[in-house]
Amino acid sequence: MTLQVNDLEVKYYLDDNTYVRAVSGVSFSLEKGEALGIIGETGSGKTTIASAIMRVLPENAEVRGSVLLDGKDILSMDKEEFRRSIRWKRISIIPQYSMNSFNPIKRVGDQLVQIILEHTEMDVHQAFEKVMKLFEQVGLPPETFRKYPDELSGGQRQRAVIVSALLLNPEVVIADEPTTALDVINQARVISLIRREILNSSRSLIYITHDIALVANLSTKVATLYAGKIMELGDVRKIFKEPLHPYTIGLLSSVPDIRYGRVRKLNYIPGDPPDLTKEIKGCPFAPRCKIAESICFTKEPELRLVDGRLVSCHLVGERKDVGTTNKS
Numbered sequence: 226m227t228l229q230v231n232d233l234e235v236k237y238y239l240d241d242n243t244y245v246r247a248v249s250g251v252s253f254s255l256e257k258g259e260a261l262g263i264i265g266e267t268g269s270g271k272t273t274i275a276s277a278i279m280r281v282l283p284e285n286a287e288v289r290g291s292v293l294l295d296g297k298d299i300l301s302m303d304k305e306e307f308r309r310s311i312r313w314k315r316i317s318i319i320p321q322y323s324m325n326s327f328n329p330i331k332r333v334g335d336q337l338v339q340i341i342l343e344h345t346e347m348d349v350h351q352a353f354e355k356v357m358k359l360f361e362q363v364g365l366p367p368e369t370f371r372k373y374p375d376e377l378s379g380g381q382r383q384r385a386v387i388v389s390a391l392l393l394n395p396e397v398v399i400a401d402e403p404t405t406a407l408d409v410i411n412q413a414r415v416i417s418l419i420r421r422e423i424l425n426s427s428r429s430l431i432y433i434t435h436d437i438a439l440v441a442n443l444s445t446k447v448a449t450l451y452a453g454k455i456m457e458l459g460d461v462r463k464i465f466k467e468p469l470h471p472y473t474i475g476l477l478s479s480v481p482d483i484r485y486g487r488v489r490k491l492n493y494i495p496g497d498p499p500d501l502t503k504e505i506k507g508c509p510f511a512p513r514c515k516i517a518e519s520i521c522f523t524k525e526p527e528l529r530l531v532d533g534r535l536v537s538c539h540l541v542g543e544r545k546d547v548g549t550t551n552k553s
């Protein structure tokens with residue numbers, strides 16, 4: 226299995242015919258068993274990427290680029306074919322808010338059985354057995370089957386969503402901030418489920434979050450996203466050990482590092498992300514970047530290979546101090 230996102234661009238059109246350029250020129254690939262963490266601040270385009278791959282963007286969205294699954298473009302594929310052969314079957318999603326994932330007036334178990342019946346040759350009995358087995362795997366009691374979504378706690382509902390994402394044995398699972406709405410105990414439970422049911426069973430994972438520690442924990446690769454563009458992309462250990470892009474450096478130095486008793490001064494990135502309804506000249510991070518030079522405000526940097534990872538910065542690899550002394 227290979228998933229290849231090429232030059233993905235998503236614009237949301239507004240009433241006055243202006244638009245928000247939510248995602249711009251995003252490319253990455255994912256092989257079988259790989260886990261890509263996508264991190265960035267709110268509004269950086271993380272969820273839009275997930276929605277574009279799953280083809281669940283709102284009507285005012287315009288998408289360009291391609292998403293190739295084993296060489297076949299699933300964005301230009303007929304909608305019905307996508308629904309029948311890709312969604313849930315080969316790529317599934319665990320969304321941020323589980324409440325919207327189920328029809329509130331149907332029992333949870335019936336909805337899950339229905340997904341299996343629609344997409345496989347299984348009969349009702351086999352589908353029931355499959356759902357019950359997955360309930361057991363994720364620690365949901367059998368009586369969950371007959372409950373309505375609002376009779377489940379937030380943690381139970383998110384585990385039921387994980388069941389729905391695994392029902393048809395997809396090769397790729399996209400987890401979009403799956404623990405945001407949960408308390409700490411349920412967060413830990415969901416993370417260990419993701420590790421056991423997705424990573425340990427050779428599926429591929431796209432994990433979208435602003436929780437950097439989780440990405441370090443779950444991913445093999447990481448992409449930092451800013452203003453809808455990839456700033457740095459590569460091996461998670463390499464980037465977390467020695468980030469090169471000023472934005473990645475800022476992000477990583479804004480979380481506590483308690484490994485090996487290390488104490489690090491916490492920083493934050495001053496300023497706000499750019500207004501994506503306006504055209505951005507140069508590097509989108511320039512107004513917040515401590516080391517920006519004049520070229521940064523006039524010319525957009527391209528993603529280049531530097532030290533075994535892709536970096537979108539004019540100065541990384543060019544100025545010796547960049548990527549080292551600009552850490553604080």
Ligand code: SF4
Nearest residue numbers: 508511514521538539
């Ligand atoms: S291109 Fe310039 S502004 Fe952008 S991150 Fe690099 S140094 Fe900073």
